[in-house]
Amino acid sequence: MNTNPSTFRLRTEIRWFLKENYSNVIFIDDINLNELYDKKKLEIILVDHHYLRSQLNKVVIEIIDHHQIKEDSIILQNSSAIKIELVGSCCTLIAEKLLTSNFQMTEEIAYLLTGPILFDTINFSPSAGLSVQDLLQKDAKQIVTPNLRLIMSSLPTNYTVEKLIGELKTMNDINEFLLKNDNADGVIMTSVEIKNEETKRQLGFYIKKIEYIQPIYEYIQRKELKLNLHERTLPMNHQHIKFFDQKNVHASRKQILPFIEKFIRDFI
8 A cells, every 4th residue: 555554544444444454454665666676676567646756667567547647657668558547446447457357356356346436436426536636627728828828627517616616625736737737827617517407507717826816807707798607705715716606507618718718818
């Protein structure tokens, strides 16, 4: 496990899942990977990850992951040894690999595979298993001029802007997302929620530079845009974020995008 005995007590879901049977758990500190590397006795299969920021990346022989690929992060030349699919849990890919081989599946191993799949997907919730950055990147479009660079992200259906903001503990996730997208100045977020045949939409934005916030804030509320936005109170006190209930539920990102493009073109 990529943890050590002193912090393992904090992994309460894993402790429960293993039913107090910890004797076979191998922690990251139990093996000296660098020593094995120096002795040329090390080969690594990366699971639930696809890049190591160290010399150990040179001995990676296979990758099984379900995260968005970071630019220039994979150095494997053998494409057949790379399996990356944006599924809810990496255990799904492991299970698929085992089930399509001659591996003898047992009830105990099936249990060990099923638990993480259910946990990672929050019982198969469509948007679960994705980080804040993944959710923003999943359906993102850049809008760029020499003076301003914005990202417009549509969140997965029934994953609201309010929920994403509520899950932010710091602004690092959004700032890292912007950095990976050519250091953009901000992100416009849209969401649609459908329950009991009723459609609800939300729109929000995060802007890094405080002086850019008010112009965008005033522009998107113009009556001629017909978005009918009702500002909501934030679950966290942060002046760089604004979000609204969008009462005009017929205005999708496709309809909103030209407005944002016009704003950026006219922005000085």
